[in-house]
Amino acid sequence: MPTETNIFKATNATMTFGHGKKQVTAVDKVNFTIADEEIVSLVGSSGCGKSVLAKMMLGLYHPTSGEFFFKGKPITDQRAHWREVQPVFQDPFSCFNQFFTIRSQLKASFGILNTKPSNKEMEERVDQALLAVNIKPPEIEGKYPFELSGGQMQRMLLARIFILRPKVLIADEPTSMVDACVRANILDYLMKLKEELKMTIVFITHDIGLAYYVSDRLFIMHKGQIVEHGSPDDVTLRPKSQVTLNLLDDIPDIHREWIK
Numbered sequence: 001m002p003t004e005t006n007i008f009k010a011t012n013a014t015m016t017f018g019h020g021k022k023q024v025t026a027v028d029k030v031n032f033t034i035a036d037e038e039i040v041s042l043v044g045s046s047g048c049g050k051s052v053l054a055k056m057m058l059g060l061y062h063p064t065s066g067e068f069f070f071k072g073k074p075i076t077d078q079r080a081h082w083r084e085v086q087p088v089f090q091d092p093f094s095c096f097n098q099f100f101t102i103r104s105q106l107k108a109s110f111g112i113l114n115t116k117p118s119n120k121e122m123e124e125r126v127d128q129a130l131l132a133v134n135i136k137p138p139e140i141e142g143k144y145p146f147e148l149s150g151g152q153m154q155r156m157l158l159a160r161i162f163i164l165r166p167k168v169l170i171a172d173e174p175t176s177m178v179d180a181c182v183r184a185n186i187l188d189y190l191m192k193l194k195e196e197l198k199m200t201i202v203f204i205t206h207d208i209g210l211a212y213y214v215s216d217r218l219f220i221m222h223k224g225q226i227v228e229h230g231s232p233d234d235v236t237l238r239p240k241s242q243v244t245l246n247l248l249d250d251i252p253d254i255h256r257e258w259i260k
């Protein structure tokens with residue numbers, strides 16, 4: 001059985017969709033453990049199964065075969081799971097309701113917690129969270145999601161993480177909608193969050209350069225499988241698979257300097 005220090009453990013975990021000729025194996029017999037407070041990046045090209053694996057970690061999909069454990073147990077109680085494991089998704093607009101103000105939705109995030117703080121404390125914690133992601137509270141006062149840019153909305157998702165203080169963060173391409181400068185800021189916030197909240201982070205990206213910069217360990221994915229894993233130095237400086245070599249070729253110039 002998995003030990004207590006394992007946050008996630010996958011044993012031949014597989015996720016297939018559809019039947020017969022239309023069957024897709026999005027995640028194919030993956031085996032791994034992720035330890036408490038580790039930052040692991042899932043890196044791979046489009047369609048390799050990163051988001052499906054992320055959704056298994058969030059308990060949105062259960063493996064069609066094999067086993068998937070969170071802290072030694074299968075994920076059964078979704079709500080309890082989300083108190084501890086929270087996502088930041090590729091498309092922040094899909095995570096907020098367009099018909100409610102941002103502030104009211106940030107406050108509503110407290111609803112998932114076992115005990116809701118007083119109204120005053122909620123307002124204060126929302127303000128602190130906004131400041132933590134470099135947004136002055138008046139900037140979003142009375143505003144709806146459609147009135148903010150993609151980058152600002154991604155920071156709203158991070159503000160929600162500050163509010164909820166989950167044990168585990170699943171960050172699926174959290175910087176896809178922002179320019180290089182804001183991207184560096186968001187990564188800094190993520191690191192700050194990790195330090196403050198002692199979180200475990202699963203970071204998902206196409207960009208192995210970015211993964212190198214933020215992670216303790218890299219998992220390289222291809223066609224649903226983890227084809228290579230190891231420390232950022234091992235994987236990027238001594239790559240063993242062609243898939244990793246191809247990903248290294250694709251590194252945007254801006255991130256090349258991070259890999260010495």
Ligand SMILES: Nc1ncnc2c1ncn2[C@@H]1O[C@H](COP(=O)(O)OP(=O)(O)OP(=O)(O)O)[C@@H](O)[C@H]1O
Nearest residue numbers: 017018024025026045046047048049050051052053
């Ligand atoms: N709900 C679903 N039903 C059927 N097939 C799906 C479903 N979700 C994902 N897939 C398929 O599983 C495979 C992996 O998809 P996934 O979204 O995990 O890719 P990804 O690595 O996140 O790609 P990207 O980098 O473009 O986000 C793809 O072939 C996709 O079409």
Ligand SMILES: [Mg+2]
Nearest residue numbers: 050051052172
């Ligand atoms: Mg994806």
